[in-house]
Amino acid sequence: MPATLSPSEAPPVTATGGGDFVTLPPSQEGDWHNPSGDPVVQRYKLGVWIGMGGILMFFAALTSAMIVRQGLSGDWVPVAVPPVLYVSTLVLLVSSFTVERARREAVAGNSAGLRRWMNASAGVGLAFLAGQLLGWQELAERGLYVASNPANSFYYVLTAGHGLHLLGGIAVMGYVWVRIRAGKPWPTRLAVVEATALYWHFLDVLWIYILGLLVFWR
Amino acid sequence: MTEVQPSKEVAEYTEVHRHPEPKSFLWKYIFSVDHKVIGIQYMLLAVVAVFVGMALSLLVRLRLVCPECSYPLLGTFFPVGAPEGVMTPEFYLAMLTMHGTVMVFMVLTTAPQGGFGNYFLPIQIGAADMAFPRLNMLSFWTTFVSFLLLMAAFVVEGGAPMSGWTGYPPLSALPEATVQGIGQDLWLASIAVFCIASLLGALNFIVTTLDLRAKGLTMMRMPLTCWTWFVTAILGLLAFGVLLAAGVLLLMDRNVGTSFFVPAGLVVSDKVIDHSGGSPILWQHLFWFFGHPEVYIAILPGMGVTSHVLSTFARKTVFGYRAMVYAIAAIGGLGFVVWGHHMFVSGMSPYSAFVFSVLTMCIGVPSAIKTFNWIGTMWGGKIRFTSPMLYSIGFVSLFVSGGLSGIFLGQPTVDLYFHDTYFVVAHFHLIMGVAAIFGMFAGMTFWFPKMFGRMMNEPLSKIHFWITFVGVYAIFGPMHYLGMLPHPRRYAEITGVDYLAANGAAELQMFVTVAAVLTVLAQFIFLYNFVKSIFAGKECREENPWEATTLEWAIPSPPPHDNFAGKVPHVYRGAYDFSLKGAKRDFAMQCNDDKAVFGEPATQASGD
Numbered sequence: 108m109p110a111t112l113s114p115s116e117a118p119p120v121t122a123t124g125g126g127d128f129v130t131l132p133p134s135q136e137g138d139w140h141n142p143s144g145d146p147v148v149q150r151y152k153l154g155v156w157i158g159m160g161g162i163l164m165f166f167a168a169l170t171s172a173m174i175v176r177q178g179l180s181g182d183w184v185p186v187a188v189p190p191v192l193y194v195s196t197l198v199l200l201v202s203s204f205t206v207e208r209a210r211r212e213a214v215a216g217n218s219a220g221l222r223r224w225m226n227a228s229a230g231v232g233l234a235f236l237a238g239q240l241l242g243w244q245e246l247a248e249r250g251l252y253v254a255s256n257p258a259n260s261f262y263y264v265l266t267a268g269h270g271l272h273l274l275g276g277i278a279v280m281g282y283v284w285v286r287i288r289a290g291k292p293w294p295t296r297l298a299v300v301e302a303t304a305l306y307w308h309f310l311d312v313l314w315i316y317i318l319g320l321l322v323f324w325r
Numbered sequence: 326m327t328e329v330q331p332s333k334e335v336a337e338y339t340e341v342h343r344h345p346e347p348k349s350f351l352w353k354y355i356f357s358v359d360h361k362v363i364g365i366q367y368m369l370l371a372v373v374a375v376f377v378g379m380a381l382s383l384l385v386r387l388r389l390v391c392p393e394c395s396y397p398l399l400g401t402f403f404p405v406g407a408p409e410g411v412m413t414p415e416f417y418l419a420m421l422t423m424h425g426t427v428m429v430f431m432v433l434t435t436a437p438q439g440g441f442g443n444y445f446l447p448i449q450i451g452a453a454d455m456a457f458p459r460l461n462m463l464s465f466w467t468t469f470v471s472f473l474l475l476m477a478a479f480v481v482e483g484g485a486p487m488s489g490w491t492g493y494p495p496l497s498a499l500p501e502a503t504v505q506g507i508g509q510d511l512w513l514a515s516i517a518v519f520c521i522a523s524l525l526g527a528l529n530f531i532v533t534t535l536d537l538r539a540k541g542l543t544m545m546r547m548p549l550t551c552w553t554w555f556v557t558a559i560l561g562l563l564a565f566g567v568l569l570a571a572g573v574l575l576l577m578d579r580n581v582g583t584s585f586f587v588p589a590g591l592v593v594s595d596k597v598i599d600h601s602g603g604s605p606i607l608w609q610h611l612f613w614f615f616g617h618p619e620v621y622i623a624i625l626p627g628m629g630v631t632s633h634v635l636s637t638f639a640r641k642t643v644f645g646y647r648a649m650v651y652a653i654a655a656i657g658g659l660g661f662v663v664w665g666h667h668m669f670v671s672g673m674s675p676y677s678a679f680v681f682s683v684l685t686m687c688i689g690v691p692s693a694i695k696t697f698n699w700i701g702t703m704w705g706g707k708i709r710f711t712s713p714m715l716y717s718i719g720f721v722s723l724f725v726s727g728g729l730s731g732i733f734l735g736q737p738t739v740d741l742y743f744h745d746t747y748f749v750v751a752h753f754h755l756i757m758g759v760a761a762i763f764g765m766f767a768g769m770t771f772w773f774p775k776m777f778g779r780m781m782n783e784p785l786s787k788i789h790f791w792i793t794f795v796g797v798y799a800i801f802g803p804m805h806y807l808g809m810l811p812h813p814r815r816y817a818e819i820t821g822v823d824y825l826a827a828n829g830a831a832e833l834q835m836f837v838t839v840a841a842v843l844t845v846l847a848q849f850i851f852l853y854n855f856v857k858s859i860f861a862g863k864e865c866r867e868e869n870p871w872e873a874t875t876l877e878w879a880i881p882s883p884p885p886h887d888n889f890a891g892k893v894p895h896v897y898r899g900a901y902d903f904s905l906k907g908a909k910r911d912f913a914m915q916c917n918d919d920k921a922v923f924g925e926p927a928t929q930a931s932g933d
Binding site: 175268 | 343418456457524527529530532535536562563564565566570571573581582583586589596601603604607610611614616746802
């Protein structure tokens with residue numbers, strides 16, 4: 108019994124997306140999931156949206172642990188949030204604007220502009236992290252180390268967890284910079300930039316949440 | 326069924342796999358981004374891990390039946406854990422811990438999803454690769470690092486951890502509580518790295534399923550294997566982040582002196598511990614919020630393979646395809662709200678226990694739907710008793726046997742009696758351990774000709790099936806009785822307990838140990854068959870030896886580097902169109918349109 112069809116019976120073949128190596132403009136690629144818009148950009152952004160689910164569960168677990176731990180025993184001493192955090196929050200909000208600007212330059216196909224605004228974003232992101240370190244330093248000067256008190260422990264874990272995710276974003280920005288400097292064709296550039304921008308905005312909102320938790324759930 | 330025909334412009338363009346096939350050994354077989362190579366890497370990792378895990382279980386069994394026996398070779402490798410070859414009780418606990426950890430993480434989590442899922446998800450949905458091939462490679466190598474970290478725990482000073490695969494504090498949180506050095510830290514680091522690898526993998530599976538399906542392959546036409554890989558990935562995405570958070574906190578408790586999980590005033594070795602106010606129960610909640618979905622991460626892909634294989638070899642469509650999909654989703658969803666049933670003995674409020682109990686019973690509904698539909702699929706079918714079919718029927722049997730004891734354990738009042746006994750050991754091994762393993766056997770024998778272009782030896786597979794099938798019941802069946810005595814679990818040895826002696830517990834333990842040794846030996850039949858068949862099995866260049874319907878059977882065996890030779894198939898029908906009335910053959914492949922199946926004119930609409 109023939110297992111497969113002879114060529115004359117074979118159904119018509121159509122093209123859809125492949126791996127992350129698809130380079131054709133959407134009009135030719137014929138992605139039936141995303142008739143409008145660049146399918147590679149869509150795929151990368153979908154990856155970030157899904158990834159947010161995992162990251163959110165990580166911080167949800169820490170949040171629930173924090174709330175439970177606070178109610179467990181009388182050793183919880185609320186920690187006053189260092190004022191520098193408000194400054195770094197503003198800095199991070201600014202970086203969302205610079206990232207958005209970088210994204211628009213990428214959409215317009217402007218390499219120089221993209222590189223400039225991406226670098227600016229990375230710089231502002233590093234400034235935010237410096238602010239976080241200053242916050243840690245201030246706590247240490249108050250004698251509040253990671254094990255001094257469960258409230259401090261959560262302060263350090265939450266800020267460090269967010270900071271590490273932000274460092275990942277900055278690493279990708281560095282990667283963008285290197286690739287643009289290399290000057291070779293880079294078909295997935297827009298997808299990478301779009302995904303980075305989405306991820307960055309997410310970290311921005313996540314930080315607002317963490318700050319709210321630290322300020323209001325003491 | 327109406328399908329939009331592709332425009333001429335699109336039809337003429339065929340996708341080209343932009344990664345050229347690598348030629349050097351390093352890039353082709355080691356740091357490959359090809360999902361098929363990565364799938365096999367996961368499988369090989371799991372094969373190594375499963376033999377490590379089985380060896381550990383044998384040590385556990387040997388210590389149970391003969392505490393004073395000496396095994397000189399063991400003394401050479403573990404001079405502290407087994408001085409002069411005699412295993413210490415601490416060594417027993419360490420072997421128990423590592424057996425559970427290796428089996429749950431490195432075998433049950435990696436092989437069904439990372440192995441088979443990686444290899445066949447893209448092919449079954451008509452894609453050239455996963456959505457993010459480099460991320461896929463990163464997932465595997467991160468998993469490999471995790472495995473190395475775990476194995477390193479054997480050789481460091483103090484040896485492997487002994488707090489169980491669940492890592493319960495305060496035992497796991499206090500270096501003072503055991504004689505251990507950094508074994509527990511390595512264990513925690515391994516688990517944390519494993520979480521990251523699994524999260525990346527889950528992300529990749531979800532995007533691949535949502536975004537790379539071939540034209541015409543709607544979600545409700547996907548093979549059930551793809552559905553289970555998809556739902557498993559969602560479970561992994563939502564569960565591993567929680568375990569990662571818990572693992573980070575526990576590492577801090579151990580090394581930085583925080584008090585997340587260690588209570589105040591704890592006295593260890595006549596010394597008051599310098600921690601305050603934490604709660605071991607907090608760890609249990611975080612752990613089991615991951616741990617229960619993890620059970621389904623292990624078993625769901627086996628369910629998918631079983632549905633797939635039963636339908637193929639009964640020559641019937643899956644009975645109640647839609648119900649199967651909804652049941653998979655329901656099991657996945659309910660899996661997140663029943664974690665408390667692992668903690669009935671933790672002293673939780675009876676009201677909480679009641680809620681968790683009712684929710685747990687609810688899982689019986691989709692589970693029963695699946696079982697009913699498996700039987701319905703076979704009912705009246707023209708069954709071909711191939712080895713994958715036998716393993717799948719074995720899966721159904723083990724799933725039912727393990728599931729029935731789950732109904733007992735889901736009752737808080739009954740669980741209080743059974744929880745720390747062998748009854749629970751019997752339950753979870755049947756349903757989560759060997760049922761999932763039978764799913765893997767089914768998958769391996771079923772897809773072997775596709776992966777390697779050769780057949781596995783059928784008689785050897787069948788011999789292996791029968792020995793293993795009888796063997797696992799001989800091992801875990803008597804444990805139910807032991808649990809009812811009740812014989813407590815986790816103890817290296819129990820002496821001077823009258824009710825155990827009077828009821829023949831020691832003899833039964835010996836019986837179980839003998840059965841375990843024989844069953845483990847039988848696994849070498851499978852290993853021999855597997856390795857020999859790769860190189861010298863009966864050649865099978867036929868694309869579709871099983872006369873199956875899904876897309877992987879429409880391409881050469883083994884598949885070329887880019888799966889569909891730069892093209893993507895068009896899917897016209899559901900995944901299980903067998904024995905259609907008026908069709909030219911007794912099956913219709915997903916890429917066959919009505920004209921190809923029925924000839925002119927089309928006489929019957931296909932099932933969806």
